[in-house]
Amino acid sequence: MIVCSMELTTVLIISFLIISSIGTLLHFTHNWIKKGFLLHLFSALNESTWEHMKLLLLPTLLASVFQIFVFKGRYWNMNSAILVLLLVELLAMPLIFEPLRVVFKKVHFGTTIGIFFVSIALGLLAEYYILINNIIVFNEVVAGILIYVVVILFGIFTFFPPKFFLFKDPVTGKYGDIS
Numbered sequence: 001m002i003v004c005s006m007e008l009t010t011v012l013i014i015s016f017l018i019i020s021s022i023g024t025l026l027h028f029t030h031n032w033i034k035k036g037f038l039l040h041l042f043s044a045l046n047e048s049t050w051e052h053m054k055l056l057l058l059p060t061l062l063a064s065v066f067q068i069f070v071f072k073g074r075y076w077n078m079n080s081a082i083l084v085l086l087l088v089e090l091l092a093m094p095l096i097f098e099p100l101r102v103v104f105k106k107v108h109f110g111t112t113i114g115i116f117f118v119s120i121a122l123g124l125l126a127e128y129y130i131l132i133n134n135i136i137v138f139n140e141v142v143a144g145i146l147i148y149v150v151v152i153l154f155g156i157f158t159f160f161p162p163k164f165f166l167f168k169d170p171v172t173g174k175y176g177d178i179s
Helices: 005-033 037-042 049-071 076-106 109-131 141-160
Strands: none
Touching: 005 049, 005 109, 037 049, 037 141, 049 076, 049 109, 049 141, 076 109, 076 141
């Protein structure tokens, strides 16, 4: 059974609010607390693009749990939709931000906040499209595993950042944790 598009739209708007509010909060938690494995995994540790991409991870996972609870098995492609949501968000942020950074050297703070919100909206629109059209991107088990792989990669790259421009803090010139 498919949920009507109005209910789906409402759930996705609530998901936007969950992701944007928790993601915004996570931008500041590292400076407030400084310690903790999970905090490092999900909070921004510096001003690199990668660390800002991390602000989408936990909130998106929490919004996904909310969605799964609300829909209670009414969509047979939830894992595919959640994977697409996560990947579109995570790809949209650097694909929008980095060209602006290259052209303007410094991107205005308000613009970076807008990019964060646009990335969330693009991810949710992609998720909506997947759900409403009953598209299965991957087998649901494979999609679920790929979601875990994304989380694991974020953990690995948080503690062992590659020497790649997305991971470089433009303020300090360093890679990884600022503490």
